[in-house]
Amino acid sequence: MKTKGNFRKGFTIIELLVVIAIISILIALLLPAVQQAREAARRSQCLNNMKQVGLAVHNFHDTFRELPYATLDRLEGDDSDTWQTGFVQILPFLEKDDVARRWDPEEKRDSTVDSDGDGWSNKTLHSERIPTLRCPTMTDPDGPLDPAGTGDNLAPSSYLFSAGTTDVAMFHYYLYFPPTPEPEFDGAIVPRRNNVPTSLNQDGTRFRDITDGLSTTFLLGETDFMPQGVPSTNFGSTWSYGYLGFTWGTTYNDFNDHDVADADISFLAGAYRSQHNGGANFAFCDGSVRFIGESTDKGLLDAYGTRAGGEVAE
Numbered sequence: 001m002k003t004k005g006n007f008r009k010g011f012t013i014i015e016l017l018v019v020i021a022i023i024s025i026l027i028a029l030l031l032p033a034v035q036q037a038r039e040a041a042r043r044s045q046c047l048n049n050m051k052q053v054g055l056a057v058h059n060f061h062d063t064f065r066e067l068p069y070a071t072l073d074r075l076e077g078d079d080s081d082t083w084q085t086g087f088v089q090i091l092p093f094l095e096k097d098d099v100a101r102r103w104d105p106e107e108k109r110d111s112t113v114d115s116d117g118d119g120w121s122n123k124t125l126h127s128e129r130i131p132t133l134r135c136p137t138m139t140d141p142d143g144p145l146d147p148a149g150t151g152d153n154l155a156p157s158s159y160l161f162s163a164g165t166t167d168v169a170m171f172h173y174y175l176y177f178p179p180t181p182e183p184e185f186d187g188a189i190v191p192r193r194n195n196v197p198t199s200l201n202q203d204g205t206r207f208r209d210i211t212d213g214l215s216t217t218f219l220l221g222e223t224d225f226m227p228q229g230v231p232s233t234n235f236g237s238t239w240s241y242g243y244l245g246f247t248w249g250t251t252y253n254d255f256n257d258h259d260v261a262d263a264d265i266s267f268l269a270g271a272y273r274s275q276h277n278g279g280a281n282f283a284f285c286d287g288s289v290r291f292i293g294e295s296t297d298k299g300l301l302d303a304y305g306t307r308a309g310g311e312v313a314e
Contacts, residue, residue: 039137043276043291046135046158046222050283053132053159054219056093057189058287066204070161070185071242073171073193082108085242086161086189087133094132099125109241110150126154126240133157133239137275141225145238147246154238156225160249160270161189162218162282165305167252168244168270186306188217188285191248207285209307214286216313218304221272221292222280223249245270251305256280256294 061067068086084105091100102120107113111122135158145154164187171182171191185191190205210217225236238246249270256273274280279293282304292301303311 039276042136043281046137046276046281047289047291049132049135050159050220050281050289051287052094053090054283054285054287054289056090057219059093060090061207066206067189068161069204070163070187070189070191070248073191083242084109085240085247087130087157087239087247091130094130096130096132099128099130110152122240123152126152126238128240129155130157130239133159135159135222135224135274135281138224139275141236145225145236147238147241147243152241154241157237157239158222158224158274159220160223160237160245160272161187161220161247162305163187163190163248163250163270164307165251165302165309168248168250171244185250186309187250188219188307189248191242205307210285211308212303212306212311212313215284215288216304217285217307218251219283219285221249221282222274222276223271224273224275251298251301255292255296255298255301 057067068089069084070086072082072084088100088103088105091097091103102118103125104111104113104115104122107115107122109122110126112124114121134156138156138158140156144152145156146152147154163185166183166185171185171193188205188210192204207214223237236246241247245268249272251272253268253271255271256279257268257271258273272280272282276291279291279296281289282292283289284304299311300313303309303313
């Protein structure tokens with residue numbers, strides 16, 4: 001008598017292909033949602049970073065009765081450029097006392113002098129990353145950040161203090177545009193130039209100077225290292241070097257413009273942009289933070305940029 005042998009039926013090729021197709025469709029449907037959720041978390045972290053910076057600025061103001069500077073071009077008694085930064089000033093209020101204690105404010109930003117013999121100089125501190133000053137969405141530059149071409153390896157950051165509406169190149173380099181005088185920067189946090197009697201930018205600002213209202217005046221905004229057509233190691237932000245547009249920006253240049261194929265690359269300096277979709281995050285002087293869409297009217301951006309322009313920002 002014949003008996004049936006035991007056997008297990010396997011998947012046919014067609015059935016296997018159907019399963020693979022279904023899995024592929026599910027992945028295609030779910031992946032964008034996962035990516036959007038991750039980006040939402042990163043954007044939220046970026047906003048939180050900016051809140052922390054805003055709080056640090058308020059604590060600095062409470063302590064010293066003035067706002068930090070965007071950059072300090074000259075130290076007292078020094079006739080050469082220094083490019084100290086306001087981000088260094090607020091480090092103690094960002095719980096970065098370890099970096100703040102080692103930084104020597106009496107030396108230039110790239111000084112190799114180790115005044116207290118602790119093994120650190122301003123130049124060696126350049127590469128120290130400050131997590132609060134970096135948006136998690138931002139892509140790092142594709143090599144050592146060395147905008148001055150002096151062999152630096154600066155730590156990248158994502159945020160620029162708001163110095164108003166004027167071209168950042170007009171600070172320090174206005175002499176190259178005669179007979180145009182150096183303008184007075186009209187933002188909340190301004191660059192300062194000591195020992196230049198003709199400069200209009202010798203005094204810091206205070207919250208009482210922001211008569212347009214703290215809730216409608218930019219304190220800082222985002223930037224990134226992804227402009228097309230130029231080296232990513234040249235344009236962006238770094239907390240330790242206050243050169244034009246590296247720690248401070250204005251609304252002068254196009255907002256959220258990453259393509260300079262048909263424009264002068266100087267349009268990238270001190271410009272607000274991000275890798276978030278459709279705009280960038282900003283902090284206001286009252287400590288609030290919000291996302292500003294790239295379609296926002298230029299006039300409104302300028303109104304947000306000035307501290308006492310008298311505009312109606314709605």
